Amino acid sequence: MNEKNNALCEKHRDMCSISRSIDKIGDSWSLLILRDLSNGLSKYEELKNSLEIPPATLSKRLSALVGEGLLTKEIYQDNPPRAKYVLTDIGKDFLPVLAIIMMWGNKHASPNGIDTQLVDSKTHKKVVPIIVDRETGKEIDFTKIIYAGGPANSPGKIKRLKERGIPLNAAK
Amino acid sequence: MNEKNNALCEKHRDMCSISRSIDKIGDSWSLLILRDLSNGLSKYEELKNSLEIPPATLSKRLSALVGEGLLTKEIYQDNPPRAKYVLTDIGKDFLPVLAIIMMWGNKHASPNGIDTQLVDSKTHKKVVPIIVDRETGKEIDFTKIIYAGGPANSPGKIKRLKERGIPLNAAK
Numbered sequence: 001m002n003e004k005n006n007a008l009c010e011k012h013r014d015m016c017s018i019s020r021s022i023d024k025i026g027d028s029w030s031l032l033i034l035r036d037l038s039n040g041l042s043k044y045e046e047l048k049n050s051l052e053i054p055p056a057t058l059s060k061r062l063s064a065l066v067g068e069g070l071l072t073k074e075i076y077q078d079n080p081p082r083a084k085y086v087l088t089d090i091g092k093d094f095l096p097v098l099a100i101i102m103m104w105g106n107k108h109a110s111p112n113g114i115d116t117q118l119v120d121s122k123t124h125k126k127v128v129p130i131i132v133d134r135e136t137g138k139e140i141d142f143t144k145i146i147y148a149g150g151p152a153n154s155p156g157k158i159k160r161l162k163e164r165g166i167p168l169n170a171a172k
Numbered sequence: 173m174n175e176k177n178n179a180l181c182e183k184h185r186d187m188c189s190i191s192r193s194i195d196k197i198g199d200s201w202s203l204l205i206l207r208d209l210s211n212g213l214s215k216y217e218e219l220k221n222s223l224e225i226p227p228a229t230l231s232k233r234l235s236a237l238v239g240e241g242l243l244t245k246e247i248y249q250d251n252p253p254r255a256k257y258v259l260t261d262i263g264k265d266f267l268p269v270l271a272i273i274m275m276w277g278n279k280h281a282s283p284n285g286i287d288t289q290l291v292d293s294k295t296h297k298k299v300v301p302i303i304v305d306r307e308t309g310k311e312i313d314f315t316k317i318i319y320a321g322g323p324a325n326s327p328g329k330i331k332r333l334k335e336r337g338i339p340l341n342a343a344k
Contacts (some may be wrong), residue, residue, distance in 0.1 A: 017277030017288040018207050018270055024281050037191050039319050040336065047292050050332075055321045069280070090280050095305050095314035098190055102319070104195055105189030109196050113324025114200075116189040119342045126342035128306040131268050133299050138307075142267035146293045147211050148275070152285025160222075160269045164212065164309045170291045170298035 015157045016147070024068045029053060029061050029099065034070070034087070038095050042084040043076075070094060099129050187329045188319070196240045200334060201233050203270065206259070210267050214256040220342070240264060271301050 025031065025074050029051070036050050044049055048058055062085055065071045070091035087095075100119055106114055118127040131140050148167040161168050178329055197203065201223070208222050221229055229298050234257055237243045242263035259267075278286055292300040303312050320339040321329055333340050 015287070016207070017286075018274050018283050019204060020281035021273045021277035022203055024277075027199065028194045031194055032191060035188070035319070038314070039338065054274060061201070070289050077333040078279050092315050094276050096312070097269065097272050097276060099303070099314060099317070100313075101193045102190050102267050104266050104269060105193035105196075107265060109192035110324065112326075114189075114322035115187070115324045115326065115329055117320050117322045117342050118317045119339060121316050124320065124339045124343035127312060127317050129303045129312055130306045131271070131301045131303050134302045137298065140268070140271075142210070142271060143264050145290045145299050148289050148296065149292040150286035150289045152282065152287045154284075154287065157287055160200070166211065167291060167296045170289050171268060171296035 015154065015160065018147075025070075025094070026061055026064050026068075029057060030065060031101070033058075033061055033065065033085075034094060035098050036093065037085060037087050037091070038073070038098065042086060044083050044085070047085070065091070065120075100131070103129060185327065189329060190319075196231055197241075197242075197266070198236050201229060203273070205230075205233055205237065205257075206242070206263065206266060207270050209259050210264070210270065215248075216255050216257070219257070233335070243320060264267065270299075272303070275301060284322060 024104055025034075032051055032053075033047060036047055041047055041050055042064070044058070047062075048055060051058065053061075062071065062073070066073050066085070068090075069088060071085045074084050074086060076082055082123075102116055102118065106116065110116075119125060119128065120127055132138055133140050148164060148170055149161045150169055153161070153168060158168060181285060197206075203296065204223055204225075205219060208219055213219055213222055216230070216234070219225075219234075220227060223230065225233075234243065238245050239258070240262075241260060243257045244260055245255050245257055248254055274288055276289065282288075290301065291297060292299055301326070304310060305312050320342055321333045322341055325333070325340060330340060
């Protein structure tokens with residue numbers, strides 16, 4: 001979420017972990033930074049060249065991602081000072097989001113054909129992610145699911161879920 | 173991607189379906205709009221109240237999502253004119269991204285506990301998405317995959333992949 005929207009996000013954070021996630025990750029640049037780190041880049045200069053991003057924007061996004069615990073910053077040279085960035089476990093846990101965005105893009109945003117594929121880093125064999133229900137092992141039809149509340153619903157969230165007739169919690 | 177970044181995105185669109193996807197979807201507000209539509213809202217007024225978003229921003233994001241083919245706009249009342257928005261198949265295909273963002277948020281952005289869960293829309297039973305390889309059925313370890321190129325690599329992308337030692341295509 002970019003700066004000018006932060007005031008509004010405040011209200012959403014109280015309600016929904018999707019909102020809180022988006023808020024922690026930042027804007028679209030942050031997603032591209034995470035993609036590059038997952039693909040082996042780490043040095044500030046490498047990221048700057050890869051993304052062709054204004055340096056002030058890159059520095060701000062990197063600091064935010066460090067602040068939110070997705071990256072650590074390591075100084076690898078003192079004079080002149082040079083930093084590299086490494087995904088933490090929290091950052092690594094975000095990588096599936098990028099992969100699922102890619103799958104959508106390969107289907108709906110690749111008019112010239114496929115130029116981005118997940119492959120095993122050792123064998124280079126193609127990996128095609130599908131999303132299944134942990135319980136049943138069946139592929140999830142996302143048009144047949146809804147977002148219910150949970151045990152940590154805030155009072156504001158309970159009010160909103162009731163207004164909309166959405167369950168406050170999952171069924172037993 | 174918000175307006176001020178569009179010029180830079182131009183270069184990325186040539187390279188990576190993650191970039192093109194992010195570019196098509198728009199900013200964080202767009203993600204929240206898609207979430208609300210997936211949860212049963214459709215009318216402009218409902219979205220405005222749910223998101224507490226400036227009307228000009230909401231209108232702009234909705235128009236962009238319609239323009240990119242994720243939503244259709246339907247006028248359901250003429251006087252005064254009232255519109256509702258419905259996910260297209262392209263929009264529905266994006267729903268898994270929101271679910272995977274939620275999973276991350278439940279793990280890393282829910283300090284007070286869980287307040288957002290996927291449930292079956294009929295049974296209200298909890299659905300826990302896991303991402304498996306279509307071929308092997310095994311859960312994917314995203315720290316052990318990389319983004320290779322593909323048959324539709326642009327010349328710019330081939331150059332970049334070679335520089336980084338990333339495969340131009342998946343192995344046979």
